[in-house]
Amino acid sequence: MTSINCFKAYDIRGRMPDELNADIVYRIGRAFAVFLKPKCVVIGRDVRLSSVELSSALARGLCDAGVDVYDIGLCGTEEVYFATFSREFDGGIMVTASHNPMDYNGLKLVREQSRPISADTGLKQIRTLAEQGNFPEPASKGQLHQLDVREQYIAHLLDYIDVGRMRPFKVVLNSGNGCAAVVLDRLCQRLPLQVVTVNHKPDGTFPNGIPNPLLPENRAVTASAVRENSADVGIAWDGDFDRCFLFDERGRFIEGYYIVGLLAAAFLQKNPGARIVHDPRLVWNTLDIIRQYGGEAVQSKSGHSFIKEAMRSHDAVYGGEMSAHHYFRDFSYCDSGMIPWLLVLELMAQSGKPLSALVDECIARYPSSGEINRQLPDPARALSALERHYTNAA
DSSP, rough: OOOOOBBBBSSSEEEETTOOOHHHHHHHHHHHHHOOOOEEEEEEEEOTHHHHHHHHHHHHHHHTTEEEEEEEEEOOHHHHHHHHHHHSSSSEEEEOOTTTTTEEEEEEEEEEOOOOOGGGGHHHHHHHHHOOOOOOOSOOOOOOEOOOOOHHHHHHTTTTTGGOOOOOOOEEEEOTSSSSSHHHHHHHHSSOOOOEEEEEEEOOOOOTOOOOTSSSGGSHHHHHHHHHTTTTTTEEETTOOOOEEEEEEOOEOHHHHHHHHHHHHHHHHTTTOOOOEEEESOOOHHOOOOOTTTTTEEEEEEEEHHHHHHHHHOOSSSOOOSSSSSEEETTTTTTTTTTHHHHHHHHHHHOOOOHHHHHHHHHSSOOOOOOOOOOSSSSHHHHHHHHHHHHGGO
């Protein structure tokens, strides 16, 4: 039995080619078919240099298992989500490592209605099946089809806003040489925006660094472009654009925590009394805004599978995490990196206020340091010490 060590809690990620390669991805495709028993699956891939090879291996694995495969090509993760739920596919798989180092790649798996497949809902079983490699032969092999859903996807995005009330904002768009540009070029044709692009060309060598605007050292180029162009707002994306990060007209980075509050307000104005799901890490600003607008707050564990499940069970209209993951009921409860910035621009247009004015009061009332990460020499020992210290008070 082959040991496969690239399975994580929510997805599959590993260093190429030791932890992840075409043979492993082929096995995962076969295992996915055995586990889910789908008739048709949609696949897509990010801009990484290894993604074409892995996507091809994935398609072969699924087809060899008797599954019809619909390939939407170079795309963002949310486009696979959209294709899966809008075309009623039995499942979807995105080949991406998002913001991980260049020599990594991975897979994100969903089932019907783009419901996530995590360790608790199938990844463990898929890993075991892939390691064992005992795949039944189908009555007939599946067929590979090419599919384009981008126009339908863009039309869906525009349904979240009133395009007629949008103002001609000047916006800086930093795709980080990832996949966002392929959508932005067509989306912005439908909007009255003045567009300045940065690191716009998709390039799997990532000549300007791995696109991860959550890291402070990666924010300067967007902030500078906003100031130099006197732009109204700046937006930067990670590699598969399932997260977007906003900068105000001063070039100031706005923590995702405050964007959760803005989007909660946006949805509660359109959906009075609706439920909003949030993660437990930073809550005060979010709770305050939900109270102000007459909504109902629902706290969930952090992590996309927990947020999505909480939203489904409570029929929440929106869910947000401080990590810049934003989830939408009308997007089959999935996360999107395109819907948030459209809604923020709509709020700016409706209020007549710049982004700074929309968040300044919240920042002053509920200041946040942002996420601070530290490396520990012995994580297990630290966790044991915390458990001993807090057990009696729990």
